[in-house]
Amino acid sequence: MKGYNALRICIREHTAGSTKRSQRMVNGMKKATLIGIIAVLAAIGFLFVYGQNSGQRVKIIREGDRAPEFRLLSLEGKEISLSSYRGKVVMVHFWATWCPPCVEELPTLERLHRAYFGKNLEILAVSVDEGGAGAVGQFMQRNKFALPVLLNPDQSVARSYGTLKFPETYLVDREGIVRKKIIGAADWMSPAAHEIIQNMVGKK
Numbered sequence: 001m002k003g004y005n006a007l008r009i010c011i012r013e014h015t016a017g018s019t020k021r022s023q024r025m026v027n028g029m030k031k032a033t034l035i036g037i038i039a040v041l042a043a044i045g046f047l048f049v050y051g052q053n054s055g056q057r058v059k060i061i062r063e064g065d066r067a068p069e070f071r072l073l074s075l076e077g078k079e080i081s082l083s084s085y086r087g088k089v090v091m092v093h094f095w096a097t098w099c100p101p102c103v104e105e106l107p108t109l110e111r112l113h114r115a116y117f118g119k120n121l122e123i124l125a126v127s128v129d130e131g132g133a134g135a136v137g138q139f140m141q142r143n144k145f146a147l148p149v150l151l152n153p154d155q156s157v158a159r160s161y162g163t164l165k166f167p168e169t170y171l172v173d174r175e176g177i178v179r180k181k182i183i184g185a186a187d188w189m190s191p192a193a194h195e196i197i198q199n200m201v202g203k204k
Contacts, residue, residue, distance in 0.1 A: 058159060058162055059160075059162055060162030061160075061161045061162050061163075061170065061178055061181070062178070062181060063178055063179060063180060063181050064177065064178065064179075065177070065178050066176055066177055066178070067082060067090075067092065067161075067170060067172040067176050067177065067178050068082075068157075068160040068161060069081065069082050069083055070082050070157040070160065072126065072150040072151060072152055072157060073133075073150065073151050074148065074149065074150055074151070075133055075136060075137055075140065075148075075149040075150075075151065077133075080124070080148075080150055082124075082172070082176070083176070085122045086174070086175075086176060087174050088120050088121070088122050088174060089120060089121050089122070089171065089172065089173060089174060089197070089200045089201050090121075090122045090123075090124060090171075090172040091121065091122070091123045091124065091169060091170070091171055091172070092124050092126060092161070092169070092170040092172060093109065093123065093124065093125045093126060093167065093168075093169045093170075094126050094128060094152075094158045094161070094163050094166050094167060094168045094169070095125060095126070095127060095128070095166055095167045096127060096128045096129050096166055097127070097129050097135060097136060097139045098129065099166045099167065101166075101167060101184065101185040102166055102167045102185070104185060105167055105185035105186060105187075105188070106125075106143070106145065106147070107143075108186075108187050108188040108189045108190075109123065109125065109147060109188050110145045110146070110147050111188070111189050112188040112189060112193075112197075113146065113147050113148070114146070115189075116197070116201070119201060120201050121197060121200075121201050122148070123147060123148060124148060124150055125147050125148060125149045125150070126149075126150045126151075126152050126157060126158065127149055127150065127151055127152065127153075128152050128153065128155045128158050128166065129151075129153060130153050131153070132151050132153045133151060136149055136151065165183075167184065167185055168181075168182070168183055168184075169181070169182040169186065170182075171196070171197070171200060173200060173203070174203075179200060180196055180200070
């Protein structure tokens, strides 16, 4: 009887040990699978950005960096360059009509434009809509916005700033340096926004 009980204990211990080893193996396989999935997703993301940027490395523009130069057509068909506004504070604002936060934010940007019109602040609302002037023009007319709009349907300028999600805003000083970067929507008529802009516009 004692031998039988000892055998049962031995079998239970062996079974428990096997179960633990199996569980460790399963956990290890799950962890390896998860790491593999993350690596694949990271590779896909890299290839997407790499391909979208014609094989060039994407640089994320930060505060203190020089704002990349660009030339784009306005909604009226006029070519506009960033450097033509040197000596003024410029807001470079990337947005799209299909972006809900952008659409929600735009009325305050329109009011900001009207408040600072002719006061050394230039607002360049760079649309990344694939539909170009047709889609954006209808949107602006329907909402009675007078905000200066530039067209960047291939998102090339947005990518040169490292902007891949919208809206995103860069406040560029009189020397062409990015002094403030705002990711996401903002209330441009808020006291905080007014203070930031007034400080930049007030500097000579």
